[in-house]
Amino acid sequence: MREVLALARLPRTALAVVLGAVTVLCGAALLATSGALITGAAQRPSSLLVLMPLITGVRLFGISRAAVRYAERLVTHDVTLRLVARVRARVLERLVPLAPAALTGVRGGELLSRVRTDVDELQGVVVRLVAPAGVAVLAGGTAVTLTALVSPVTAAVLAVLLLALGVLVPAAAARAGRRAALAAARADADVAADTLDLVRGLADHLAGDGGATALHALDGHLDRQEAAERASARLAAVTTLLREGVPGLGVVAALWLVGSDVAAGTTSPLLLAACALGVLGAFEAVGGLGAAWAAAGGIRAAAGRVQALAAQRPAVTDPESPLPLPLGSALRFEDVTLTYPGAGHPALTGLDLDVPEGAKVALTGRSGAGKSSALALALRARDPDAGRVTLGGTDLRRLPLAGVRSRLAWSAQAPQVLGGTLAGNLRLGRGDATDDQLLAVLAGVGLGGVAATLGLDGWVGEGGERLSAGERARVALARALLSRADVLVLDEPTAHLDAELSARVLDLLARDPRAVLLVTHDGAALDRRWQVVDLDVRHPAPARG
């Protein structure tokens, strides 16, 4: 929460609070001058010398209240929108290094909810919490100070009532509201469950005691439900009564206290009406605190959830003093072992593998043999528990992460095609690729027909849904082929393709001058140009039972 507040720029937030307080004070001043004007006009003979400044005051406060409120809304929205942008960017900055390894335990829906709903909730921190609290302190304090100039005792009463209405009533209402909501939720759940049981087992109930026991139990839950609803309604009524009644108490106190001074001849009668109505207007200062108390819990909880996610440690981090990227790009696994957190057995044990520059290496093996895990280590999505993976002879852990990933192009087992154009998806591989280059690579992977019908600027649908699974896989492959990487790391690039297309793609890859490390289940489709590494031979299946 503190971090979110730090992202809201202080000067603008302070301006929003000041403008909010001025709006409230203009409203109170409008009421006060109007009261004084009516009293002055009723006096005989009325003095124009007294009435003119009051008339001017009414006009001034009436117009400025609207103008300042407008400015306050502009500034508050500006602060909020800037805050949303900053919070979103900060959360995503923290999430990106976690992907993919440290996010595997988080369900996608939960992640989306944290990034969207929770971050949206956090945007309310200024408008729903900071601004109402600041306005209450600033406008309430000023109103009490101004009242003290007329009647210190009235000012003291006003201060106590503002505190009661701004702090005690909302805090007590929020507490009692939580209890009532919990009781109502429990009773609702019991009523729903009992009703369902009764309907489902109607025949059994009728055959037993005619349903009397079940109906008796349901009656009990219905009574509890009604009691909970009554409690909520009572609470709402009491809160409304206090919200409306406390300002009335303030007005009565002002009339009584200032009235005594007027009767004693120590205060002008004009000030009696001004003070009483000014006190009434001052209660607007704490008007936003009820909602602020109610919102505080949700905002705090959202901040906690986002914080917990952002506090996760990335599986891999940049080295403190990275070495320069090596000139060579030979990949080498040296006695590599990897065990996933919480897994019963290692995914890879003592793997030695060489992928010299330009080599074509295919990993095969049963499902779960560790093929994708080996690729994850090559891409440094994870680090090995023992042994090392080197690029051009240097341990990947000593190299800058972004540098390593710029040297390797990746196509996943379930590749992501984004909701955008065909060209946009391909240019993720190489931002400056020309249309001719895109068309050439598409033709190479057998997508010339798709390029002709859809067009480079054609919309591929949400998640590429306008393409078949095999076409999506080839878009991802084309993206990798377009990149300037030295090593292509491909997880089952031919999985969805028929034999003819598969042979064509494998031939294309075999002719590529760059090194290719791929995973396949179809070792038989590979010709002599490929070095086949069977992980089953190197890593026999763990003993069962």
Ligand SMILES: Nc1ncnc2c1ncn2[C@@H]1O[C@H](COP(=O)(O)OP(=O)(O)OP(=O)(O)O)[C@@H](O)[C@H]1O
């Ligand atoms: N994120 C993970 N957390 C825990 N265990 C994992 C994780 N990813 C993979 N594993 C486990 O590691 C082992 C190797 O998985 P991997 O995905 O590397 O196998 P694979 O050979 O690529 O399998 P497939 O051919 O089915 O894709 C499996 O036992 C798998 O259950």
